[in-house]
Amino acid sequence: MKYAVIGTGYWGSNHARIAAELKAEGEIDEVVLCDVDESRVRELAESYGVRAATDYERLADLGVDAATVSTPSTTHHEIATRLLGDGVDVLVEKPLALDPTEAWDIVSTANEAGRTLAVGHIFRHHPALCDLKQRIDRGELGRVKYLATNRFSFRAPRATTGTLYSLAVHDVDISNYLLEDRPEWLYCSMDSVVREGIDETATIVMEYENATSVINESWQVPVFGKRRDLVVVGSEKSAYIDYLEDTVLELYDSRIVERDGALSAREEGKQVYETEHAEPLRAEVEEFVAACRGETTLSAPGSVGAYTVELLELAERSSDRNETVRVEGPALAETPGRVRFDQSR
Structure with a gap:
């Protein structure tokens, strides 16, 4: 397999490292790094002993079989559809696109071309989160009622x-x-x-049939340093993950109990579990390569990325209108399709 990484900026350089490691281990045969910045891409390619290119439109002519697209989000649609149409399997960094129509068009292009399309929702490969997912599926937390996420830092908006x-x-x-x-x-x-037109703070509340998820994001909170965490509250146990610690999961044995008609809170301590270390980005790329070979299925196929963009567009609409909006669409287990914006409460 000849593998290309398109875009060699901050995150793209990490993809280049992973590709070079997989080449050194014999998992892929050749690597091509591609960027419009010729000096940057040539310097990076030389450091790994791989080929450099500046025109993504010629990658199929070079025999590239699969590629990561880690360019600015505004270019994802143009680059991904061109590569897929040329017969190249593609892993697109999140978000898949900045517009639902473009996102679903990428998915349609992949389906029509019979190519593999993955999206870089990297937290589906976060070791502690994967462990938590397995525990939720086994019923250890009981019925999940509430999720709360915080991603805080202090920086100039992009x-x-x-x-x-x-x-x-x-x-x-x-x-x-x-x-x-x-x-x-x-x-x-x-x-x-x-910065006008660039949100530096976003708060989202998503109501599911049996649970509520509250998401807080901000680049304007100077009091925590860099904070990224998740709380999941179940009817039997609750969980906490600090995303900056890839392998640590905390479970709290706490629940509300009823006795003789009275409710009380029962807290029986916590357990700390350390999962096996695995670099999420490497796991993501390895899964993509295996899926291109037909050896596995994808954790985040293109439809997942497109649906997420749909929800982000609804979030923008909700903020603009200051309204709670209803989300209508197929059940998660059904064939993914466009969700529909219905009405405010």
């Missing part, structure tokens, strides 16, 4: 995309992933004060 598409894209998908469900109602509030 010039291209705000916290909704840069940060909340992760947590919207994580909620759907853990619950194996889709929200019925969604509310979002965003602030754009520092």
Whole structure:
């Protein structure tokens, strides 16, 4: 397999490292790094002893079989559809696109071309989160009632995309992933004060049939340093993950009990579990390569990425209108399709 990495900026350089490691281990045969910045891509390619290119439109002519697209989000549709149409399997970094129509068009192009399309929802490969997902599926937490996510830091807002598409894209998908469900109602509030048109703070509330997910994202919170965590509250146990610690999962044996008609809180301590270490990005790329060979299925196929973009668009609409919006669409287990914006409460 000849593998290409398109875009060699901060995150793309990590993809280049992973590709070079897989080549050294014999998992892939050749690597091509591609970027419009010729000096940067040639320097990086030389450091790994691989080929450099500057024109993604010629990658199929070079015999590339599969590629990662880690360019700016505004270019994902153009690059991904061209590669898929040329017969190249593609892993697109999140978000799949910045517009639902473009996102679903990428999915349609992959289906029509019979190619593999994956989306970089990397937290589906986070070791502690994967462990938590297995425990939820086994019923250890009982019925999941509530999820709360915080991603806080203090930095200047990006010039291209705000916290909704840069940060909340992760947590919207994580909620759907853990619950194996889709929200019925969604509310979002965003602030754009520092840089006009770029949200530096976003709060989303997603109501599912039996659970609520509250997502808080901000680049304007200087009091925690960098904070990224998740709380999941179940009827039997609750869980806590600090995303900055890839392998640690905390379970709290706490529940509300009824005795003689009276309710009381029972807390019986917590257990800390350490999962096996695995770099999420490497696990993501390895799974993609295996899926291209027909050896496994994808944790985050293109339809997952497109649906997440749909929900982000509804979040924007909710914020603009200051309304809670109803989400209508097929059940998660059904064939994915466009969700529909219905009406406010």
